[in-house]
Amino acid sequence: MQQGSRLPIVLKIGFVIFVVEGLIMAGLAAIDISNARLAALADAALLTLVSSYWICQWVIRPYVQERDQAEDDLVRYTAEMENLRLASLVIDDGGDAVAVASPDGTLIAINTGFNRLTGYTADEIVRRKQHMFNTGSHSAAFYKSLWHTVSVTGKWQGEMWLPHRGGTIFPAWVSVTSLYNSDRSAHRRLIRVSDVTSGKKAQELKWRHANFDHITGLPNRFMFLDRLQWSLKQARQLERPLTLILVDIDQFHHVNEMHGLAVGDQLLKAVGERLVAAVGATDTVARLGEDGYGLILGELKDAASREQLAQSLLEKLAEPYELDGAIFKLTASIGVSVYPDDGANVHCLLKVATQAREDAKEMGGNALVGSFKDKEVLETESLAKFLAS
Template sequence: MGSSAIDTVRILELLPAPVFTMDELGYLGSWNRSAEQLYGYTANEAIGQHVLFLYATGTEDGQFVGMEEFFQIDGHAVFRVLHRNKSGATFPAELTLAILRHGDRDGVQFVATVTVLPLLQTAESDLLKLHASIIANSDQGILITDGNERIVSVNAAFSRITGYTQQEAVGQSTDILRSGVHDANFREQVRKALLGSGPWQGEIIGKRKNGELFPQSVSISVVRGESGTITHAFSIFSDISVLRASEQRMQQLVNYDSLTGLPNRTLLAQLLGQALATARRNNACCVVLALELSRFSSIKETLGNDVADELLRQVGQRWRTALRDEDVLARVGDTEFIVALLSIQKREHSGIVSQKLLNVLDPPFVIDGNPIHISARIGIAVYPDDGQDTASLLHCADVAVKRLQAEAISSYLFYSPEMNQRAKEQWQLEAELRQALSSGGLMLYYQPKVSLRSGRIVGAEALLRWRHPQHGMISPAKFIPVAEQTGLILDLGNWVLDEACRQIRDWMDRGAHMPPVAINLSARQFDRQLPAKIQSVLDHHGVPTDRLKLEITESLLMRDPDTVIPIMNELVAMGLALAMDDFGTGYSSLSNLKRFPITTLKIDRSFVVGVPNDINDCAIARAIVTMALQLRQEIVAEGIETAEQMVFLRNLGCDQLQGFFFSPAVDAIRFEEMVRNGERLQVHAYS
């Protein structure tokens, strides 16, 4: 600094008025004691700062006039401004600017003399305060930069969002906020905005003082002086990280299964739709696999919901690891998954993938110390052979897996048109069966049980019949499997229970002394609520428990004895008699047979049809009867159609017969006539 410059600084220091100097860009070069007293900033704190750090507002009245504009006003000007001291208090002031030259033009400085004005409660000053308050209290970050993109002013929200205080930010380049993560055209677009092409708005990734990156919504605009020249730029921005996190959570809820974290049906449809569009353009192949877990409901009933949920999660994890990254695995139902093979060379390869998915289920899952074995069935549909769109492929894969379900096979199966036709027939049958259930198209027939000692009718089995309005009587062998697959069997079972009790009550009201009626219980009916449901129906119709018997299949009893036996005990405690139906077709053990509170064993017809000529059937029938006698249980042989069968089983020690040899199942009116007329089988006529 030359001697003239030093003299000038000394002179300014002695002036009683607040005075400071600044260069043509607005950065302070000197600061006298009066300025220190007025603003509260020491010379060390003020020198080097931009003059706008003294301003309480970013309005055009508070902007620094650049050198080009100042020369146009002949080197001297007076401005009214609103300044702010170190403590934050604002005050109106008159700023007198003059040019102080030192040699050439590059050494030009401005000298500013500050005169504090009285606080006039004018509309202009109120508006100025309002502007300052809005900026200071805005929840959006605001920063003002000069022509060199250096920060000259920030608000409190800026500091809260970025972590930089006003003192740390002012004078710094805006590069301190840049993350380097942005669109390739971002810098060019912002540059155009700074050159006056118009405001820029968008979303970018910013960087806080601690290095954390965050998404922000930004608006960048410029400020022009009276001559139209751009003097400053300002940015208004918001931290939208919370909004983006909420959007991501919403996307997770909408597109992903909450239990397994796998894509759900919605996202699957999007991904598969996009893949099919690509396959059409490239004449490529796509495959959809429908995966259905077997025995899951029994696992859930036995081990509980928590174990079942964890099993589903682990199954999803195993299947995911068995697939390629580009393959899609989605969960679309309770036990239903879909795999989309979006890039596959030949349809036959999908069979290899299917077998791989089946194989990874072979090792048991160990959950809460319980080893759990589970298997699956897989239906396969191929684009473009089986379907041209997402809905068609999913439908065809589902048809294939339902075919495996009907055959109780844990394997994989490719779709075929014939399979689809059978499925359509089943769906039609299901719809018509539901209609029959609601419109009175169902009825109960009663097949007599006859004593092999007296020949008299001693009971009956209630059998469900369906009279179709167009096709006549539909065989139970045709509609019962459909009801089992669709879950309609539960409604049918409830209807049979109610109708049987209604008929028993009707016979009682008319004084008909009818024998007990037995009804069959399905596996779906056999749960903890069953005793209460039966008691409710009995009470509703006023039927004594000794008028109703329950027949339970052997396979149901063997599936989970520890769960079934307490329910059976509760039914027996109510006064109900239990029979084991289809005995010999399951895998009963003697230890379990002793535990079951049953009074009757019914020999399955498959072991009756061959006697007395088939040696094996005769041996099985003899073993069953011998065991039942030892257990002191009543023995009923069903499916007897000939006198020879009747004689053989009577001689073995069977108590009752049931079959066409005496009577087929008949309607309620005919069965009542048979009982009233004392119709009987002349068992002693056959010897």
């Protein structure tokens, strides 16, 4: 409560009585009172004012003091309830580390499990104003994406590298859940952390880092080549075609130079999402390099289907991207190769698709190059040319 509101009402009333009494005395002094009755009335008025003052002291003042005390008790009760709420949130639960953060992610309370896992005490956490969502162990784009998800959906879970008080970092599985006020504004972020340094989760984490791109979540080049080899083997056994598509985003380095790596990473993720949405569930979409993607498609049985899909990819990637209110436009260069028409092994298929993609770039980008005629059609056209020569 503010100090100004603690000024007792009785003092204010007393001050008013004092002023009124002074005015009455001054008025009576200015008038030649010869009438005893008028003097008696003045005395009665003064007596009434003085009596009112003491009534305020004896009756109203205790009430005001009681009201002030009740307000103080309410403030203390609210603070105690908040402390109890925090304590209940960070209570030990199965050995997991638990922390409570403010809506912006600043840690404000931890349990003993969090202390054991990170080495930081509760006092150190509060004093350092440690921010859970920006520990410095990941890229700016990673934290921005994480925070955006928490702000929009109220939750997030995934793998993070967290700092230890000893100066090292360690892998952890982090789960964030938001608690809301009655008006749906964020009140607290409840954070649970599990150490995955050892055990099955650690193995899964190590495998994922080795096989998946950390920005887009797509398979990386290593996983892509492994799947291409396996898919080619399946295509041979089933005697069916296999389509390989290589995609490069045109002039993507300009995006990083003009808008920064964080924006570039978000666009790379958005491109990957569009590619995944455009193909089948059994197909593979991978990120192969800075601005390159690879697709392995096993369900396209004829040239018309391949050309139609490749053209739709070109159109979908050229649609505007909206990030934080800003609009971005991208185009792509696409190269296509097909087993068995363009080669019988991984090396040949990659070579043909790579050359086709480079040809699309030389055409100015926003283009696709590939053989979109079935083998029988090509053989017929070749024979016709030979006979006509």
